[in-house]
Amino acid sequence: MTLVHRTEVNLVASADRVMCRIFIPGDELHLPGVSRAENVLERIGWLTDAQVEEALARTIDRFEGRHRHLNREFELHFEAVSHLISDVSAVSASRRALIGAYFTQEYAFESTAYFNPSMVAHPDQSGVPEGSLRFVMSVRAVGEGHISSIVFRTGLIGPLGEIEMDPVSKYATTR
Structure with a gap:
């Protein structure tokens, strides 16, 4: 296994x-x-x-x-x-x-490093193809001055385990 x-x-x-x-x-x-x-x-x-x-x-x-x-x-x-x-x-x-x-x-909050990803099932699975799973991923991002932030990304895990990340917005916000 x-x-x-x-x-x-x-x-x-x-x-x-x-x-x-x-x-x-x-x-x-x-x-x-x-x-x-x-x-x-x-x-x-x-x-x-x-x-x-x-x-x-x-x-x-x-x-x-x-x-x-x-x-x-x-x-x-x-x-x-x-x-x-x-x-x-x-x-x-x-x-x-x-x-x-x-x-x-x-x-630039994610300019230095991206690490420690963690995935959980997205609470909204509507419109997801049979056998797939929408997920939310948290990632630790390190930016200027080595300040850490938590960044969230979303995507889809396909029936064969393939991962497709959703595109990120060019805009970022804390609100």
């Missing part, structure tokens, strides 16, 4: 998929004194409306193709630093988005 059967499935690390995460310069929570985030906000405040529009358009053009809801990420990250702004109501939508962009970092 063979317990291990090698297949052609090869899970490889890739820096192609990235996610947005909050970026606050310095150690805001642990060090007393002037916030580096306040300095960034002050510099953004010096920009003219035209400079804000140009910088925001350039940023969106460079990053939008890799993120499904980029503007939502910018808004969430703006909200994270908005307590440092004296009059939030006076900040235009474009300036809010640019501030959020300044506090956004792309992170």
Whole structure:
């Protein structure tokens, strides 16, 4: 009886998929004194409306193709630093988005390694061919800075044990 059967499935690390995460310069929570985030906000405040529009358009053009809801990420990250702004109501939508962009970092969460796969039966087996099984696979992914994440993939095991992985979305999210 063979317990291990090698297949052609090869899970490889890739820096192609990235996610947005909050970026606050310095150690805001642990060090007393002037916030580096306040300095960034002050510099953004010096920009003219035209400079804000140009910088925001350039940023969106460079990053939008890799993120499904980029503007939502910018808004969430703006909200994270908005307590440092004296009059939030006076900040235009474009300036809010640019501030959020300044506090956004792309992170390649599966760029270094992929290992420890584990498969379980998918709870939804509807539409699966006779003798096959849809599965969910968890994989430990290591990204930049050697930070580990759990990645989920799906696929199908055929009646003869063949494994077919579903294609992954080019977009990644934690929400």
